[in-house]
Amino acid sequence: MDAFRLLTRSTKLKSISGRQSTATPLQGGRLPSAGKAENPQLFRGSSAAEEQQQSKKRKREEDGDANENSDAEDDVNLDFFSSAKGLLSGNAKDSKKRPRKEHADGQSVSDSDSEGEDAQVMDESQRRSILKTHKIKVTDLRDLEEILPVAKSEDATKEKEKKKKKKEKKEKKEKSAVPALTKKQQKELRRLYPEPLVSFQQLRKKYRISRRLAENIAEQGFSVPTEVQMGSLPLLLGHSPYSGETRPAETPEPDLAVVAPTGSGKTLAFMIPLITKIVRHHHEHPGKREIFAVIVAPTKELVWQIVNEGRKLALGTGVKITGMKKGMQVLERTDDDDEPLEEEREEDNRESSESEDESDDDADANANGTTRSEKKKKPRRKSTITKSDILVTTPLLLVNALSANQTKSVAPMPSIRNLVLDEADVLLDPLFREQTTSIWSACTNPQLRVSMWSATMGSSIEQLIKSIIQDRRTSLGLTDKTPLIRVVIGLKDTAVPNITHKLIYAATEHGKLLGLRQLIHPTATIAPPETRLRPPFLIFTQTIPRAVALHSELLYDIPPEAGGSSRIAVLHSEMSETRRSEIMKGFRKGEIWVIVTTDLLARGVDFRGINGVVNYDIPTSAAAYVHRVGRTGRAGREGGIAVTFYTKEDIPYVKPIANMIDMSEKLQGKPDSERSVQKWLLDALPDLSKKDKKELKRHGVKARQASAKLVDAKERAKTRISTKSGFDRRRENKRKAAIASSRQKKLRAMEGSNNNDNNSGDEEWEGFDE
Numbered sequence: 001m002d003a004f005r006l007l008t009r010s011t012k013l014k015s016i017s018g019r020q021s022t023a024t025p026l027q028g029g030r031l032p033s034a035g036k037a038e039n040p041q042l043f044r045g046s047s048a049a050e051e052q053q054q055s056k057k058r059k060r061e062e063d064g065d066a067n068e069n070s071d072a073e074d075d076v077n078l079d080f081f082s083s084a085k086g087l088l089s090g091n092a093k094d095s096k097k098r099p100r101k102e103h104a105d106g107q108s109v110s111d112s113d114s115e116g117e118d119a120q121v122m123d124e125s126q127r128r129s130i131l132k133t134h135k136i137k138v139t140d141l142r143d144l145e146e147i148l149p150v151a152k153s154e155d156a157t158k159e160k161e162k163k164k165k166k167k168e169k170k171e172k173k174e175k176s177a178v179p180a181l182t183k184k185q186q187k188e189l190r191r192l193y194p195e196p197l198v199s200f201q202q203l204r205k206k207y208r209i210s211r212r213l214a215e216n217i218a219e220q221g222f223s224v225p226t227e228v229q230m231g232s233l234p235l236l237l238g239h240s241p242y243s244g245e246t247r248p249a250e251t252p253e254p255d256l257a258v259v260a261p262t263g264s265g266k267t268l269a270f271m272i273p274l275i276t277k278i279v280r281h282h283h284e285h286p287g288k289r290e291i292f293a294v295i296v297a298p299t300k301e302l303v304w305q306i307v308n309e310g311r312k313l314a315l316g317t318g319v320k321i322t323g324m325k326k327g328m329q330v331l332e333r334t335d336d337d338d339e340p341l342e343e344e345r346e347e348d349n350r351e352s353s354e355s356e357d358e359s360d361d362d363a364d365a366n367a368n369g370t371t372r373s374e375k376k377k378k379p380r381r382k383s384t385i386t387k388s389d390i391l392v393t394t395p396l397l398l399v400n401a402l403s404a405n406q407t408k409s410v411a412p413m414p415s416i417r418n419l420v421l422d423e424a425d426v427l428l429d430p431l432f433r434e435q436t437t438s439i440w441s442a443c444t445n446p447q448l449r450v451s452m453w454s455a456t457m458g459s460s461i462e463q464l465i466k467s468i469i470q471d472r473r474t475s476l477g478l479t480d481k482t483p484l485i486r487v488v489i490g491l492k493d494t495a496v497p498n499i500t501h502k503l504i505y506a507a508t509e510h511g512k513l514l515g516l517r518q519l520i521h522p523t524a525t526i527a528p529p530e531t532r533l534r535p536p537f538l539i540f541t542q543t544i545p546r547a548v549a550l551h552s553e554l555l556y557d558i559p560p561e562a563g564g565s566s567r568i569a570v571l572h573s574e575m576s577e578t579r580r581s582e583i584m585k586g587f588r589k590g591e592i593w594v595i596v597t598t599d600l601l602a603r604g605v606d607f608r609g610i611n612g613v614v615n616y617d618i619p620t621s622a623a624a625y626v627h628r629v630g631r632t633g634r635a636g637r638e639g640g641i642a643v644t645f646y647t648k649e650d651i652p653y654v655k656p657i658a659n660m661i662d663m664s665e666k667l668q669g670k671p672d673s674e675r676s677v678q679k680w681l682l683d684a685l686p687d688l689s690k691k692d693k694k695e696l697k698r699h700g701v702k703a704r705q706a707s708a709k710l711v712d713a714k715e716r717a718k719t720r721i722s723t724k725s726g727f728d729r730r731r732e733n734k735r736k737a738a739i740a741s742s743r744q745k746k747l748r749a750m751e752g753s754n755n756n757d758n759n760s761g762d763e764e765w766e767g768f769d770e
């Protein structure tokens, strides 16, 4: 027997996330592309189901004394608010008072449920323990006054007794009730411990999702829910955050803000509840089809990915999911303003054939029993009012559709009950904010629920969300108090914990190119093994011209016997939809190995087995770093690497990235000596002022900006992506110009001779070209 194994039998090489110590990506079997991830969960001790069993066992052993919870947070003494707290978070103290009742509740549910263990209700210590193990944190974001209805109503009664004499005093009293709590107490008051989803079987047994949907989930090979699914599905499917009990009819579905790592399965987490709700809606209103939910995503690539994922889940459930296209009509209008221009109609037809999903059936064509070719022949107004259940769109496409290409005010969409903002922080960023809020306010249904999802969400975004919700309530005159709940998985705004980070100083632009070549060439011996890249991988640049230039530099770097230039592609927003879609397909099929791109592919796009990400140009914010590198290490896959190059020009901007890498490695439990960012470097890098951060986010590193006006010629020369000398480049440019002018001449000469042949005689003959 291997002596080392024997010695280490009982030793777990544990990192902070409870994972086994990671080996280098060179060990082929551990590459993200090596196959299916064993477990998609990022934070785990044992599986959630095991955890539930262990927890039950512990509980039995403790013989009803489950209240001796070791969780430090339980020690908070909140006598003053005991009734409200018990109602809201059901804390340990409160459960001490009501163990029998909770037990009795759990019993009654399991008694009435014939489907066994999965349908049983967990007690609070179990819920806390599982949520803690999986780093799921649920918080009520409402104002404390709203969270404390009991305390408030008691106050109100007292005031009534005093016959409303001291109105000012009362307000003072109400206000001072909150500051009386310490920050810790307030925090604990906001914390919720909803029952997590421990297995996908529970979806059917406990939350009564449709049989077909459950089958579709299983067919896709999803066996264990990820943390974001564990935490958010019960909230959205009808489990009350206030206790372990099934949500009473009067408890509304909350608005939800979810911050969970990249690749952690957020799409599934918002799709399952939507499909479930719509299936129920169809059941209650047979024959009625209207747009029930809108999902907004920032790029077309992400829109079509969501459509495709959604369609796989909705197969056979009767739920229709449509991707928004230019010129598509989503509302019935009585005026003629929506009649599209001829070119729009053409574009619409073109996009239909370009969508990533070949089976992209137009909702109306299906509803009318017509084929796509028949549809094309018909006038558009009669055939394209979308009768889909879920519409997936970019903000601009929908705003244009609702405002007759921004010639009218945005029309309301009262049928929408659910609005999902995927990559919510970017949708609420100034770039998209106006469009997103227009869509939000167009959803006038009083029962609208909004859910917002991203791997990063700053506190300013949370504040913005709260104020939008409040403004909407005021403008629609709504009195409901739908809670806004936040679910955070792991540490907020950090990179996914299962990838290796490398920050490499390349000094100059030329140095970056050399560095990249060393990474790509499998035969290069100078490349350190842990930073050698295995395809498929993505390379990010700051601008479109830089992506194009880098692509043409790398075109011949992959040997012909391995497929040569066909293996590498460039993808950016100025390319045609068809080409973009072809490249995405080619990459997914494994025909293309490397994509050089801009931040267009930084968010949301899911290529399951990407082995690495190269930040050829540094990302423009820490959040952008999190999203870019999150294209690898999806669904818990280990072994992905993220390489970031920086040059002299980047030094003033690189600190937020270096900090982010350092924090991620700390969380991974890497010792100081193995960190890719050494402490001396962190100390030496200059801090970035708020203003500079903003500027960087908006325009990127100045020297690389696409706009010629902003950068002088000398600076631009420094950041040019090319290995050719100035002399060679000038010579080549001259040669290209000579060829072009000769072609022109020939063309003109041919046109001249044609005209002569036709006896048109309009143009002067310029003689033969030599």
Ligand SMILES: Nc1ncnc2c1ncn2[C@@H]1O[C@H](COP(=O)(O)OP(=O)(O)OP(=O)(O)O)[C@@H](O)[C@H]1O
Pocket: 040, 221, 222, 223, 224, 225, 226, 229, 260, 261, 262, 263, 264, 265, 266, 267, 268, 454, 455, 603, 604, 605, 606, 608, 630, 634, 635
């Ligand atoms: N329970 C699960 N088990 C295994 N794989 C899963 C599970 N849920 C989702 N996945 C897979 O995980 C991958 C990432 O999912 P998804 O694209 O929804 O991530 P995300 O959280 O939206 O990421 P991003 O923040 O980058 O948008 C997908 O390939 C998806 O099929």
